[in-house]
Amino acid sequence: MTALEKPVTGFVTVARVGDVEPGTVRVVEIDGRSLCVGLTEDGEWGAIDNVCTHDGGTLGEGELDDNAVECPRHGGRFDLFSGRVLALPPVRPVSAYETVVDGDEILVRLS
Amino acid sequence: MTTATATTLDAEAIGRISDHLDEPDWLREHRAAWWERAGRTPAPTGQEEEWRRTDLAGLPRNGELLVDAPQLIINVPGGLRDGVILTDIRTAVRQHPELVRRFLDARQGQASHAHFWAVAQAAWTGGLFCYVPRGVSVDGTLVARTSLTDASATYLPISLIVADEDSSITLLEEVTSPDGAAGWFGGIVEIQAARGARVRYANLQQLGDGAWNVGAQRVVVGQDAIVTTLNAEVGSKVTKVGLDVQMAGPGGVSKVLGILAAGDDQQIDINTVQDLAADHTTSDLLYLSALYDRAHASFYGVTNVRKGTRQTSSYQECRNLLLSPQAGAEPIPVLEIEANDILRCGHGATAGAIDPTQLFYAQTRGLDHDAAERMIVRGFFEQVVAKIEDETIRGRVLAALAGRIGTSEDLAA
Amino acid sequence: MALPNPALTQIPDSYKYGWNDPEATSLNIAQRGLSADIVEGISRFKGEPEWMTKLRLKAYRHFEARPMPQWGADLSGIDFQDIFYYIAPTNKAVQSWDDVPDYIRRTYDRLGIPEAEKKYLAGVGGQYDSEVVYHNIREDLEKQGVIFLGTDEALKTHPEIFREYFGTVIPANDNKLAALNTAVWSGGSFIYVPKGVHVELPLQAYFRINTENMGQFERTLIIADEGSSVHYVEGCTAPTYSTASLHSAVVEIIVKKGARVRYTTIQNWSHNVYNLVTKRAVAYEDAVMEWVDGNLGSKVTMKYPSIYLLGERAHGEVLSIAFAGSEQHQDAGGKVIHAAPNTTSLITSKSISKGTGRTSYRGLVKVYPGCEKSKSTVRCDALILDEEARSDTYPYMEIDEEDVTIGHEATVSKVGSEQLFYLMSRGLSEAEAAAMIVNGFIEPIVKELPMEYAVEMNRLIQLQMEGAVG
Numbered sequence: 001m002t003a004l005e006k007p008v009t010g011f012v013t014v015a016r017v018g019d020v021e022p023g024t025v026r027v028v029e030i031d032g033r034s035l036c037v038g039l040t041e042d043g044e045w046g047a048i049d050n051v052c053t054h055d056g057g058t059l060g061e062g063e064l065d066d067n068a069v070e071c072p073r074h075g076g077r078f079d080l081f082s083g084r085v086l087a088l089p090p091v092r093p094v095s096a097y098e099t100v101v102d103g104d105e106i107l108v109r110l111s
Numbered sequence: 112m113t114t115a116t117a118t119t120l121d122a123e124a125i126g127r128i129s130d131h132l133d134e135p136d137w138l139r140e141h142r143a144a145w146w147e148r149a150g151r152t153p154a155p156t157g158q159e160e161e162w163r164r165t166d167l168a169g170l171p172r173n174g175e176l177l178v179d180a181p182q183l184i185i186n187v188p189g190g191l192r193d194g195v196i197l198t199d200i201r202t203a204v205r206q207h208p209e210l211v212r213r214f215l216d217a218r219q220g221q222a223s224h225a226h227f228w229a230v231a232q233a234a235w236t237g238g239l240f241c242y243v244p245r246g247v248s249v250d251g252t253l254v255a256r257t258s259l260t261d262a263s264a265t266y267l268p269i270s271l272i273v274a275d276e277d278s279s280i281t282l283l284e285e286v287t288s289p290d291g292a293a294g295w296f297g298g299i300v301e302i303q304a305a306r307g308a309r310v311r312y313a314n315l316q317q318l319g320d321g322a323w324n325v326g327a328q329r330v331v332v333g334q335d336a337i338v339t340t341l342n343a344e345v346g347s348k349v350t351k352v353g354l355d356v357q358m359a360g361p362g363g364v365s366k367v368l369g370i371l372a373a374g375d376d377q378q379i380d381i382n383t384v385q386d387l388a389a390d391h392t393t394s395d396l397l398y399l400s401a402l403y404d405r406a407h408a409s410f411y412g413v414t415n416v417r418k419g420t421r422q423t424s425s426y427q428e429c430r431n432l433l434l435s436p437q438a439g440a441e442p443i444p445v446l447e448i449e450a451n452d453i454l455r456c457g458h459g460a461t462a463g464a465i466d467p468t469q470l471f472y473a474q475t476r477g478l479d480h481d482a483a484e485r486m487i488v489r490g491f492f493e494q495v496v497a498k499i500e501d502e503t504i505r506g507r508v509l510a511a512l513a514g515r516i517g518t519s520e521d522l523a524a
Numbered sequence: 525m526a527l528p529n530p531a532l533t534q535i536p537d538s539y540k541y542g543w544n545d546p547e548a549t550s551l552n553i554a555q556r557g558l559s560a561d562i563v564e565g566i567s568r569f570k571g572e573p574e575w576m577t578k579l580r581l582k583a584y585r586h587f588e589a590r591p592m593p594q595w596g597a598d599l600s601g602i603d604f605q606d607i608f609y610y611i612a613p614t615n616k617a618v619q620s621w622d623d624v625p626d627y628i629r630r631t632y633d634r635l636g637i638p639e640a641e642k643k644y645l646a647g648v649g650g651q652y653d654s655e656v657v658y659h660n661i662r663e664d665l666e667k668q669g670v671i672f673l674g675t676d677e678a679l680k681t682h683p684e685i686f687r688e689y690f691g692t693v694i695p696a697n698d699n700k701l702a703a704l705n706t707a708v709w710s711g712g713s714f715i716y717v718p719k720g721v722h723v724e725l726p727l728q729a730y731f732r733i734n735t736e737n738m739g740q741f742e743r744t745l746i747i748a749d750e751g752s753s754v755h756y757v758e759g760c761t762a763p764t765y766s767t768a769s770l771h772s773a774v775v776e777i778i779v780k781k782g783a784r785v786r787y788t789t790i791q792n793w794s795h796n797v798y799n800l801v802t803k804r805a806v807a808y809e810d811a812v813m814e815w816v817d818g819n820l821g822s823k824v825t826m827k828y829p830s831i832y833l834l835g836e837r838a839h840g841e842v843l844s845i846a847f848a849g850s851e852q853h854q855d856a857g858g859k860v861i862h863a864a865p866n867t868t869s870l871i872t873s874k875s876i877s878k879g880t881g882r883t884s885y886r887g888l889v890k891v892y893p894g895c896e897k898s899k900s901t902v903r904c905d906a907l908i909l910d911e912e913a914r915s916d917t918y919p920y921m922e923i924d925e926e927d928v929t930i931g932h933e934a935t936v937s938k939v940g941s942e943q944l945f946y947l948m949s950r951g952l953s954e955a956e957a958a959a960m961i962v963n964g965f966i967e968p969i970v971k972e973l974p975m976e977y978a979v980e981m982n983r984l985i986q987l988q989m990e991g992a993v994g
Contacts, residue, residue: 063582075586075697087695088806088832091863091892160595416936419911433926436893446917448936451908457935462923 011100011107014047018104025069025080027060031110035097036060038080040067046080047097047108054090117172117265117295122146124176125233131178132201132236137212142233144217149229161223164409164441165351165380170323171293177264180237186254196242197253197282200269203240210242214273214303220329221384224353228327231267231299238268238298243278243308252503256285262319263292267326270300274308274336281311281501286318293321293348300328304336306360311339313504315511318346320375327353332392334360341499344371344379345511354383358392358423367396370495370508372488372515374403383412385425393424399495400431401488402438403515409441416456418449427458432465432491434484485517492516557605560584563707566610570676570710573683583696583706590700596886597824597855602798607770609708609741625765625794661725670754671716672727675743678714685716689747693776693804693832702802705741705774712742712773717752717783726788726974729758742773748783748811757974759790763821770798771822777805779813781835786814790977792821792984795851799825809835809864816972819846819854820984828886830859833867833898840869842887843969845981848913849988850879857887857918862898862928873904874966877913878988884916889923889930896927904934907965909958959989 014028014037025038027050034050036059048069050060057073064070068077068086077087083096098109115124125146129139155162183199191197196207203211220228239255259266274280288296296318304310318324324347332338344350356365365385373379385394400408410429431440442460465487473483492512499505509518555562563584567577592599665672671682679686696706717723748754771793779785785805793799799822807813815829831840842858860869875883885904906915917934939961947957963970963982970978 065582070695070697072697074699075695075702077692077695087692088804089695089698089861091832091834091861418914431923433923433928436926438926439922439924441920441922442932443918443920444932444934445919446906446915446934446936448906448908448915451911451913451938453908453936453938456937457933458917459931459933460919460921461929461931462921463929463931464927 010111011109013105014108015106016104017101017106019106023064025060025062025064027058030108033110034060035108036062036069037099037106037108038064038069040064040080044081045099045101045106047099048078048080048083049094051094052076052078052090053092053094059094114175114178116175117170120176120230120234128178128234128236132204134204135208137208138204141215145229146233149226149233152226152229154226155223159223161353161382161411164411165349165378167325167351169349170325171263171295172265174263174265174294176234176236177259177261177266178236180266180268181258181260183237183239184256184258186256188251193247194244195247195249195280196240197255198240200235200238200240200271207240207242210273211240211271214242214271216301216303220299220327221353221355221382223382224327224355227297227325227353228299228329231269231297231326234267235269235299236267239270239272239284241270241272241280241282243274243280245275246277247275248279249281251281252501253280253282254285254503255282257287259286259288259296259318261292261294262289262321263294265295265297267295267297267299270298272300272302272310272312274302274304274310276305277307278305279309281504283313283315283501283504283507285315285507287346288319288322290319291321292319293323295323295325296347298326300326302328302330302338302340304330304332304338304363306334306336308333308336308338310336311501311504313341313343313499313501313508315343315507316346316350317511320346320348322347324350324352327355329355329357330365331357331359332363332365334389335362336360337364339366339368339498339500341368341370341495341504341508343508343511344369344373345514347379348377350377350379350381352381354381356383356385356394358385358387358389358394361390361392363389364393365395366498367394368495368498369396369398370492370512371399371408372401372403372512373406373408374515375406376404377406379407380409381412383410385412385414385427386417387415387420387423387425388417390421391423392420395425396427396429397495397498398429399492400440401434401491401516402431402440403434405435405437407439407441409443410460411443411445413445413447414456414458416448416450416453420450421452422454423450423456424454425456429460430491430494431462432488433463434465434488482517488516489519556608558584558607558609558708562609566708566710569610572679575687576679579691579696580707583703586697587700587703587707590697590703592700596826597853597884599798599800599824599826601823602770607740608768610710661727665723668721668723669718670721670723671714673714675712675714675745676710678745682714682716685747686714686745689776689778690745691776693778693806694774694802699802701772701800702774705743705772705802709741709743709774712744713746713756713758714744715746715754715756717748717754719749720751721749722752723754726755726757729756740768740771744773744775746775746777746785746787748777748779748785750780751782752780753784755786755788757788757977759792759818763792763794765794769796770800772800773802775801775803777813779805779807779811781809781811784812786816787829788816788973788977790818790820790973790981791825794821795823797822799827801825801827803827803829804832805830805840806832806834807838807840810837811835812839814841815843815858816969817842817844817856817858818969818973818981819844819856821852822854823851824853824855826855828857828859828888830861831869832861832863833869834863836864837866838864839867842871842873843972844871844873844885845966845969846873846875846883846885847985847988848875848877848881848883850881853882853884855884855886857885859888860890860900862889862891862895862900862925865894865896865898867895867898869900871900871902871904872969873902874969875904875906875915876909876962876965877906877915878909880910880912882914882916884918885934886918886920888920889932890921891923891925891928891930893924895925898925899929900931902932904932905965906934906936907962908936908938909962955990956986959986962989
C-alpha cells in the first residue's frame, strides 16, 4: 500500500488515518457493500468482505491478530490482505480488496 | 367496521370479528380465551430449532384481516345425508352450534407453532366444518375449495374435521390465491378421528407466488382409527407449516404424506411431530420434494415414542431431489425414543440429483433432457402418489404439479 | 486415562520471565477456580513463549464471554469455579487404592487387569512399566523422522511447525469448551509424520510418559504430511477413575495430500466425569481420515468428531459406539463437511442404552455448493435394552449442491425376543444371550479396533449386561 500523489480511479474512500486503531478492524458500509477494514500493528491497511463465509458472522466486529481477522462468532480467521482462510470453521475465502493510502485517506478498489 | 391487520390485532379487534359475524357468546369467549393465550405464547424469535431456517421478519403483517371470507366452494357427489355436515364454519356456527362448540378444542397444536395456532383460533374469519356421525360412511370424495381474490389480505381460516366412531370420509381441501402481492395465509386444520374412524384428508395448497403460508395442522388419532393426510405444497413464496400428529388411542394408525415441487425462489420449511403416546400405534411419514431453480426445502420432524408405550411402529422418510445447482435441502428427521418395547422404528433422509444412469436410459428412449427429467421426477413422486388411494385426490394433485413435472400424456406427444 | 502423577524435578524456564518464586507460583495456580491470573500463571510456570501466553489469555476472554451451549446434554452440574485447572507437582489427587470406587475395582478384577496397570489407571501408583517400551519406540520413530512428543515439549522443541498449525483447525473461539481448553491446556500428544513415511505401529497415548498424562485439558495436534500414514490410539476400555470432574480435550488433525490418519479413542471415564471434547480433522486431496470413537464411560459425554473434506477425492469416516448405562448420557456422533468435489464420507453409529441411560446421536452432513459428485452415507442404529432407557437421533443435513448422493438411515430397536429365545434354547443364560446380541450389534465397529481393545470391549459389554458391575 503506497501513498499516491493523486487519487486513483475506481477507488473509494473507506476511512481516514486515525479512524482505525492499529491492530483492529472495523465495519465500513460503502456503495451498498459491507466491508471489514483493518490496520495492522505494522501500519498496513487491508479490506475484505464483512460477512464470514461460515455462518454469516460480522468480521469487522472481530479482532485482528497480526494480519489475521478473527470472526467473533466462531473464531474463524481470514487473511486481511488476501481473504484466504487461515483457520476453520470457514472453508471458503472472503473477497479481498486492493487498498491504498492517499494522504490521510484510505482507498479501496471495489471492482 | 374498521379492520385490523396482523400487527394491529388486539382484543378489541377480536371482539369486532364476533360482532361482524354475529356470533354467540360462547364463541366470543372462546376467541377471547385464545387471544389471551396468544399473548402468553410469544412468536418465535428464530433461535428455536424449528425456526432457525426461515426468517420470519418477512412475514407480511400489514395486510388487512379478511373478515368477509370468500365462500367455500363445496363439491359433494351424491349430496350429503345421514347427518353428515360439510359447510363453511360460519354457517356451521349458526346451524349446528352445539356440534361446533363440542369439537372446537381447547388444546394446542405442536409447541413450535403454538403462537400461530393460538392467533388463528382467536382470529379466524372463515373456514370449514365437517362432521361425520357415528357409523356413517361417506361415499366419494368431498371437495372444498377456497379461492382468495386479494393476495395481500391476511386470512387465517380454521378447518375443523370430526369423524365420529366408526365413520369414514375422504375430503380434499384446496386453496388458491392470485400471484403478485404478499399476504399471510395462516390456515389451521384440526382433524379429530374417534375410535375406529377412517379419515383420508388432502390439502392442496396453490397460493400465489407472493404468499406466505404460515399455519399449522393437528391430527388426533383415536383408538383403532386410521388417518391418512396428504399435504401438497405447490404455491406460495414461503411455506412454513407445523404438522402435529397425536396417536392418542391404542391401535391407531396414521400415514403422513407430503409432496412438494418448488422452484424460483420458493422456500418450504416443514416441521412435524409424530407423538406415539399409546400402545400398538403406527405412524409413518413420507415427504418427497423436487427442487428447481433456487428453491430450498427444509424439514425438521420429530418422532417421539413415549415412555411406557408398547409395540409401536414408526418410520419417517424425507427424500429430496435436487434439480438445479442452486437448489438446496435440509432434511432432518429426529427420533426421540423413550420406550424400548418397539415393534419397529427408524427414519431415512436423502438428498441429491437424479441418478445419471436413469437419465441416460430415459434419453435413449427418445426423450430430450427436460422430458426425461420430468418423467423421472414423476417416477420419484410415485412413492407418495401410489399411497393416495383416492382417485380424485390423486388426479387433482398430479394436475397441480403438472406445471413443473408434466404429465404422463407428455410422453405420447 | 489416569490423573497425572507428575514429578517435575527440573527448574522451569519461568525464571527467565521474571517469576522469581516458582514455589509461590505453583501454589497460586494450584488452587480451584479460573482467572486471567491463573491462566497467565500456568503459561509462565510452563515457561512458554509469549505468543502462547497471549493466546491463552485471549482464549480465556472468549471463554468468559461465551454462554454455555443450550443444546445437547445437561451441563448444569458443572461449576467452573470448583475445578483445579492445573495440578502442580506436589498435588496428588488420589492418594490411595481405597479411594477408588468399588465398581471400578471389581471391573479390573473381572477383566483381569494386572496389578500395576490397575494402580496406574486409577492414578494411584507410579509410572507404569511402559516407560521402557516408550523409549524403544521413540528411537525407531526418530530414525524415520517422526516426531512423537507431549504437546508441552513439542511447543518448546518444534516451535515453528507448532505455531504454523496450532489453532488453525479449532480456533480459540470455536465454542466455549474449546476456548477453555485453549486457555488452560496441558498435556496431550504432538505427532508429525514426514512425507511418505508410514508408521506401522499404532502410536498410543500412554506410551508418552510425561508429567501431564491424559489429564483434564489435553491438547493434541497431529500433522500427517503428504503420502504418510499413522494410527493413533488413546484411552482404554477399562474404567479409568478421575477425581477431576471436567475433561475437556481438543484434538486437531491435518491430513495432507494422499496421507491417511486413523484416530481411535475408547473412553471409559468414571461416572462423575463431564467429558466434553472438540475433535476436528482437515483432509486434503486424496487424503483419508478415520475417527473410531468409543464412548463407554463418563456421566455426560458431548463429542462429535468432525472431518472437513477440503481437497478433491478426500474421504472421511466416523465409526462411533456409545454405551449409556444408568445415569449416563452419551451425546455423540460425527460431522462431515464436504468442501470439494468428489469427496466421500461414511458415518456409522451404534448406540446402546441400558437402565436409565440415554444415548443421543447428533450429526451433521454439510455439502457446500460446487462439491459435485460427492457422496455421503450415514447409518445410525440404536438398541434400547430397558424400559427406562432412551435413545435420540438428531441427524442434520445441509445440502447446497445438486449433483450429489446423500443418504441417512436410522433404526431404533430392542433386543428381539426370538433372537433371545433362540440363544437361550442353546443353553445360554438371558444375560449371556443379550450380551452376545449386543456384541453382534456393535461388531462392525469393534472389528476396526486394535485387537486387545476389541477383546476388552467385548468382555466389558458382557459384564455390563450381566449387571455384575455398576
